[in-house]
Amino acid sequence: MKIEQIKEIADAILYEGYLLYPYRRSAIKNRQRWTFGVVYPRSYSSAQGNSEPWSMQTECLLQGDQQTRLTISVRFLHLLLNSVVQRDHQSSLTQGGNHIERQMQDEWEEGVAREVVIPEIRLPEILSQPLLAPIDFPGRYVSTTTTDATVISSSREQQDIYGQVRITAHCVEDAVYRLRVSIENNTPQIGINPDQREAVLLYSFVSTHTILQIEQGQFFSLLDPPEHLRTSAQACQNAHTWPVLIGDVGEHSAILSSPIILYDYPQIAPESMGSFFDGTEIDELLTLRMMTLTEDEKEELRHGDERARAILERTESLSTEQFMKLHGVIRSYECLQPDEEGKNI
Template identity: 80%
Template sequence: MKIEHIKEIADAVLYEGYLLYPYRRSAIKNRQRWTFGVVYPHAYSRTRCDTEPWKMQTECLLQGTKNTQLTISVRFLHLLLNSVVQYDHQSALSGQTSAIQRQIQDEWEEGVAREVVIAGIKLQNLLDQPVQEQIAFAGRYVSATTTDATIISSAREQQDICGLVCISASKVADAVYKLSISIENDTPQIGIDPGQREAVLLYSFISTHTILQIERGQFFSLLDPPAQLSEPARACQNLHTWPVLIGDAGEQNAMLSSPIILYDYPRIAPESIGSFFDGTEIDELLTLRMMTLTEDEKEELRHGDVRAREILERTESLSTEQFMKLHGVIRSYEWQQPAQEGKESYGESI
């Protein structure tokens, strides 16, 4: 499977829980966001006795030779804080500072996709010495002020974040190796109250996951490893992540290490018309729910998050033919051993 198709599945992980139906920031369920794959700053984690992870670790098994090469892609969301403050124009002109600020009109976070790619890693070299790659993304601050009947000040703010990716390998058996990948958040926190989780999230890696690709070698499933590798597979220590084979069924040249538990070879249903930020829900159900939004709710959504607005526009432009394709589909029937003699049963694979 091409990396573009792999990333379509990985993006479903990246944006899982990004913003849930009814896709309004005022909705209660969207006031506690960013719960998947969070790698917090190490300094914050220490204040919480390491109950909040500052490190994510993937371990898996592969078969390779001296010619085997690896490409490791670490992906996550880097939060950007939007805020809009509305001022009373006349009060501002008269200098009545106590009455200037009328209300905070809005404050919300968006997720900006980040990726660190380490390509051309030779397994032979990796056995001799671990490979390290810095994670470093600069923040930014953009502000604007408009004046009409009111004064509206808006700002988009993003913090600097930094960390480290460390990749190592060790021999397990003849031509079989254990690959270890750790992702650490070393972002320093300056003047942040460790009790303010929402503020700390601006310095965190969100929805963190890893794509592993191999050339002239193959990965082994940790869910269903070969019998002779069952013990080494059980010995792999995966912290806050879950590696599975990805690609077309039977392929073993790529893995997705996800903060969400998946089976080998996860797929996006071909009937799906786009992401709804919730892979555990049914597209048809979410589409129907979108259609029940009131005009006021739709208006709030249109003036909110760009990605959520795209969901609304996509739903409103959905054709009858596209909608009918969203109905449940039975992919195949799998025969199961009858529980009692004389009885037959079928398991549905959907």
């Protein structure tokens, strides 16, 4: 399977729970987001008694030799805070002949995809010493003031985030190795109250996951390892993530280490027209729900997160043929056979 196809599946993990139906910022279920794969700053984790993780660790087994090469990609969301000050015409007052107009401030977060790719890792090199790769994404602040009839000012702000990826391996038996990939968040927090989780999230890696690829070697499933490797597979220590084989069934050249527990070879249903950010629901049901939104709710979506707006536009343009493809699919069927007592099995 090509890396583009692997990333399509990984993106479903990256944006799982990004926004939930009805996809409005004002909806209660979208008030507390970012619950999957959060790697917090180390200082915040320490202040919380390490109850919130500042690192994520993947361990898996591979077969290789001197020619084995690895490519490791760490992916996560870097939160961006939007702030808009609006005129509140309904709350306008007149005092002493002077017109006083109240203001409302609205804030919401977007996720910006980040990726750190470490290519051409030679297996012999990480057997002798750890390979360290930096995670370093600078923040930004953009502020605009307008004369729009509604909006007075708006800003978009991201914080600097720092960390590292630590990659090691050691031999567990002839030509079989345990690979460890650790992701650490060392972002300093300046003037942030450790009890303010929402503020700390701006300094965190969100929806963090790892893609591992191998050349001149193969990975082993931890869910169904070969019999002689079961003990070694059980000894693998995975913290806040779980690695599964990814690709076409039977391939052993790539692993997705996900904060959401999956089985080997996860796939995206071919009938899906696009992401709804909610793997616990089915596309048909969410499409039907989108069709029940009021015009006011749709207007809020159109002026909100661009991914929520894309869901609305995709749903409104869905053809009857496309919609019918969402309605029930049988991928395999085995005829029921009666047992000795006449019951179906």
